[in-house]
Amino acid sequence: MKHFIFFIFxxxxxxVQAQKADKNPNIIYILADDMGYGDVxxxxxxxxxxxxxxxxxxxxxxxxxxxHTSSAVCTPTRYGILTGRYNWRSTLxxxxxxxxxxxxxxxxxTTIAEMLKAQGYTTxxxxxxxxxWDWAIQDGADGDARNKWxxxxxxxxxxxxxxxxxTHGFDYSxxxxxxxDMAPYVYVENDMPTMVPTKTxxxxxxxxxxxxxxxxxxxxxxNVLQDLTDKAVDYINNEVTGKTPFFLYFPLPAPHTPILPAxxxxxxxxxxxxxxxxxQVDDVVRQIRETLKKRGISENTLLVFTSDNGCSPRADFExxxxxxxxxxxKFRGSKADIFEGGxxxxxxxxxxxKAPKNTGMDKTICTTDFFATCAEISxxxxxxxxxxxxxxxxxxxxxxxxxxxxxxxxxxxxxxxFAIRQGDWKLNVCPGSGGWSYPRxxxxxxxxxxxxxxxxYNLKADIGETExxxxxxPEKAAELKAALKKIILDGRSxxxxxxxxxxMEGWKEIQPIIN
Numbered sequence: 001m002k003h004f005i006f007f008i009f010x011x012x013x014x015x016v017q018a019q020k021a022d023k024n025p026n027i028i029y030i031l032a033d034d035m036g037y038g039d040v041x042x043x044x045x046x047x048x049x050x051x052x053x054x055x056x057x058x059x060x061x062x063x064x065x066x067x068h069t070s071s072a073v074c075t076p077t078r079y080g081i082l083t084g085r086y087n088w089r090s091t092l093x094x095x096x097x098x099x100x101x102x103x104x105x106x107x108x109x110t111t112i113a114e115m116l117k118a119q120g121y122t123t124x125x126x127x128x129x130x131x132x133w134d135w136a137i138q139d140g141a142d143g144d145a146r147n148k149w150x151x152x153x154x155x156x157x158x159x160x161x162x163x164x165x166x167t168h169g170f171d172y173s174x175x176x177x178x179x180x181d182m183a184p185y186v187y188v189e190n191d192m193p194t195m196v197p198t199k200t201x202x203x204x205x206x207x208x209x210x211x212x213x214x215x216x217x218x219x220x221x222x223n224v225l226q227d228l229t230d231k232a233v234d235y236i237n238n239e240v241t242g243k244t245p246f247f248l249y250f251p252l253p254a255p256h257t258p259i260l261p262a263x264x265x266x267x268x269x270x271x272x273x274x275x276x277x278x279x280q281v282d283d284v285v286r287q288i289r290e291t292l293k294k295r296g297i298s299e300n301t302l303l304v305f306t307s308d309n310g311c312s313p314r315a316d317f318e319x320x321x322x323x324x325x326x327x328x329x330k331f332r333g334s335k336a337d338i339f340e341g342g343x344x345x346x347x348x349x350x351x352x353x354k355a356p357k358n359t360g361m362d363k364t365i366c367t368t369d370f371f372a373t374c375a376e377i378s379x380x381x382x383x384x385x386x387x388x389x390x391x392x393x394x395x396x397x398x399x400x401x402x403x404x405x406x407x408x409x410x411x412x413x414x415x416x417x418f419a420i421r422q423g424d425w426k427l428n429v430c431p432g433s434g435g436w437s438y439p440r441x442x443x444x445x446x447x448x449x450x451x452x453x454x455x456x457y458n459l460k461a462d463i464g465e466t467e468x469x470x471x472x473x474p475e476k477a478a479e480l481k482a483a484l485k486k487i488i489l490d491g492r493s494x495x496x497x498x499x500x501x502x503x504m505e506g507w508k509e510i511q512p513i514i515n
Contacts, residue, residue: 024119024378025351026239026301027247028288029370031081032281033074033128033179033256034335036311036327039278040346048325049275050268053286054348057305061350062359062397068421069309069367070389071412072335072342072435074179075130077308077367078251079104082111082131082168084371084387086410089491089501093509094416099178099213100146100153101132103163106502110386112371113169116247119378122239124172125165126231127251133164133177133188152213155184160191170249174231180224180253183213194218207259207273207314222260224253229284233291240295247374250288254281257314271323274315289350300353302377302397306367307345310335313436332465336414336435338428339465343411349397356399363402364421366409369393372494388492388499408483408493415441416509420484424460427480429513431455453512454481485513 038044041051042058043065070080075096076087083105088094092104105111113123137143141154165173174189185201187194197214201221210221220227232250239246254277261268261276265283269275285305292298311317311327312335320327333339347365349355372390375382382390389410395401404423411419411426417434420427431451432439439449456470456477470477488510491499 023300024121024245025353026245026297027116027121027374027377028236028301028303029081029247029249030285030288030303030305031078031127031249031251032305032307033252033254034309034312034315035255035278035281035307035346036315036329036334036341037331037344037346038325038327038329039311043346044326044329046324047329048269048271048320048323049278051278051282053282053289054305054346057285057289057303057350058348059358060352061303061348061357062355062361064347064349064361064363064365064396066362066364067306067345067347067367068364068409068411069307069343069345070410072309072337073414074256074308075104075132076412078129078131080366080368080389081370082113082249083109084112084368084390085109086368086389086412086493088412088416088509089388091503093503093507095414097130097132097178098148098151099182099184100135100151100155101178102134102146103132103167105131105168107163107167110383111168112374113165113247113249115169115371115380115386116374116378117169117171119380120244121378122172122242122244122246123170123249124235124246125170125175125249125251126173126235127175127228127249128179128253129165129175129251130178134162135177136161152183155214157186157193157196161188161193162191164188164191166191172235175228175251176219176224176253179256180221181210181257183211183215185210185213185215185219185221187216187219203258207257207316209314210258221258222262225280225284226262228252229287233287236288236291237295240297251308252281252284255315256312259314271325272316272319274320274327275325298352300351302349302351302354304347304349304370306347309343310337310341310345330463333433333435333437336433337437338411338413338417338419338430338434339437340459340463341437342413342433342435349393351397354398359399361396363396363404364406364409365393365396366391366406369405373397384497385499388494388496391494406493408487410484410487410493418484418509418513420480420487421459422480422483424458425476425480426457426459426465427477427484428455428457428465429481429484456480481513488513
């Protein structure tokens with residue numbers, strides 16, 4: 001009888017624990033800004049920047065060594081993460097948005113936050129948005145300025161923004177509109193600017209670069225990274241007692257310019273200020289992981305760390321080479337380029353309850369795949385008009401599968417150039433980098449360089465993209481080009497009904513592909 005009474009008493013506790021263990025995981029997506037594949041020690045053993053907390057995360061989870069962003073620059077990659085759709089299907093065919101730009105995501109477009117909300121999640125965005133939102137403008141001001149990339153818009157900071165994170169599924173939001181080097185420098189919390197800017201800040205050039213512009217008193221460039229981390233930690237602490245799982249999208253402003261490591265990290269990497277800033281990003285990961293452990297929710301939290309593109313030349317590759325550090329590892333190019341250094345990034349998934357520990361995964365994935373992954377985790381059925389370029393990584397994360405999840409992966413550079421990858425083969429549909437590395441489009445024009453219109457590489461034999469095999473394998477190039485044409489014109493790369501791309505008329509970057 002005593003045993004029976006004890007069991008009756010214990011049963012509700014066991015039931016609650018079982019429910020907690022079986023419920024959908026909390027999901028946290030940490031997105032570094034302009035951090036190279038070679039900047040994480042576990043991805044680049046010869047790297048000179050210590051990243052102990054990212055290395056520990058990799059030892060406790062799955063390290064993807066063939067992970068790619070959907071673009072080699074900021075805004076397009078963020079669009080792909082939140083929508084599961086290649087950015088060039090939107091109105092943004094190249095480059096990035098500015099700090100005053102209108103919202104890129106159409107209101108009818110389903111985001112991962114909206115999808116997870118439908119599955120019972122609470123959702124939050126904290127950090128760098130860089131997808132545009134609609135500032136309220138002063139009476140009589142020129143509204144067209146918001147459509148000019150680096151124009152100063154006459155904003156009314158006493159009024160809420162529109163078409164921002166809350167419009168796209170986030171219950172809570174705190175952050176700023178563009179990059180940390182793009183005015184205005186104003187925090188916006190739940191659609192309202194936290195302060196009206198009272199000054200204009202002016203930066204020096206170089207690693208500490210930012211553009212001049214309106215700055216609020218509570219916005220200090222040097223403190224932004226930790227300010228955002230404090231907000232993220234507070235959010236986790238507040239949500240841990242909730243009855244529903246949470247999704248935190250946490251895009252960092254670092255180690256992008258302005259490269260301003262906190263005093264405690266200055267000189268710590270023994271490389272340069274960029275290396276010190278990378279170490280501070282690594283410490284952000286420490287703070288998040290420690291919070292999860294202290295609150296007892298690390299086991300059933302799916303934690304992702306990656307970067308939005310490769311390392312920027314602002315890090316000073318020549319300076320880093322003097323200490324034998326290459327942010328791009330063995331890859332050619334850097335941020336903005338169609339070459340691997342532009343879009344191959346570190347990607348780590350830690351999920352102790354479901355993912356194996358200390359596992360390397362060499363299957364090709366893309367940052368657009370996050371949507372379908374979370375949909376499978378939460379039991380959401382993706383509609384034909386949603387996540388058109390997203391393939392679930394879940395079997396690769398849990399170890400339940402080891403097959404390629406995608407036949408093709410499409411890459412995109414800052415000037416709108418395309419590349420397509422299938423297995424070991426990669427076709428770059430442009431004669432140079434399509435970005436900032438030599439030969440840039442301008443170099444080709446100015447120096448009248450006689451280069452083939454396309455580049456074909458076998459990455460297994462030539463990871464550095466040094467030997468163009470277009471003349472030796474024209475049939476492979478034609479095959480890949482035809483596949484790219486179909487992916488573009490079908491409006492999707494996943495199975496399903498054909499969808500429409502936005503702004504097809506006058507889209508000159510696709511003419512060499514579809515003609």
